[in-house]
Amino acid sequence: MSKAQIWTVVILGAFVILFIMQRILRKEETHPVMNNESSTTETYEDEGKLLIDRLNCVTCHGADLRGTPMGPTLYALSEHYDREQLINYLRNPADYVEEGRLKEFKEKYRSIMPSYGNQDVKDLGKISDYLLRLK
Numbered sequence: 545m546s547k548a549q550i551w552t553v554v555i556l557g558a559f560v561i562l563f564i565m566q567r568i569l570r571k572e573e574t575h576p577v578m579n580n581e582s583s584t585t586e587t588y589e590d591e592g593k594l595l596i597d598r599l600n601c602v603t604c605h606g607a608d609l610r611g612t613p614m615g616p617t618l619y620a621l622s623e624h625y626d627r628e629q630l631i632n633y634l635r636n637p638a639d640y641v642e643e644g645r646l647k648e649f650k651e652k653y654r655s656i657m658p659s660y661g662n663q664d665v666k667d668l669g670k671i672s673d674y675l676l677r678l679k
């Protein structure tokens with residue numbers, strides 16, 4: 545092979561490698577973008593509702609949040625909690641068990657309310673805002 549031929553092969557090879565790398569990098573980039581698109585196309589009218597679904601509250605409280613044998617209804621909570629109290633409850637439900645109503649719940653339902661103290665307080669605020677609107 546002449547020098548010119550070797551250079552041609554080297555340059556072509558470099559182009560092929562660049563092309564392949566570009567394909568690989570592009571694939572990695574599009575993944576998170578696709579995820580973003582799929583979560584924004586879910587039309588949630590309320591971020592609190594979205595969080596409630598994400599955190600699987602519905603497993604115990606029911607898809608309509610009106611209660612199951614695993615957990616009580618989440619309607620009419622505004623009769624018992626204000627926003628601050630509800631956030632505190634979600635962070636540490638065990639603190640409230642001694643109170644009358646919740647003591648009865650403990651005997652009535654086949655599970656216990658988990659603590660969501662590991663969640664962002666802002667998110668718990670959004671959940672509380674949503675729940676307090678269920679009358």
Ligand code: HEC
Pocket residue numbers: 596599600601602603604605614615616617618621624633634637646649650651653654655656657658660671
């Ligand atoms: C494993 C089942 C379970 C899951 C999951 C669950 N809960 Fe509960 N929840 C309960 C039970 C049971 C009670 C009744 C209190 C008790 O026995 O601990 C309760 C009580 C409550 C109460 C108090 C109701 C009242 O009338 O005072 C609120 C508010 C509540 N849950 C909100 C939520 C939210 C919001 C989520 C999701 C972030 C959630 N729960 C997830 C089982 C669950």
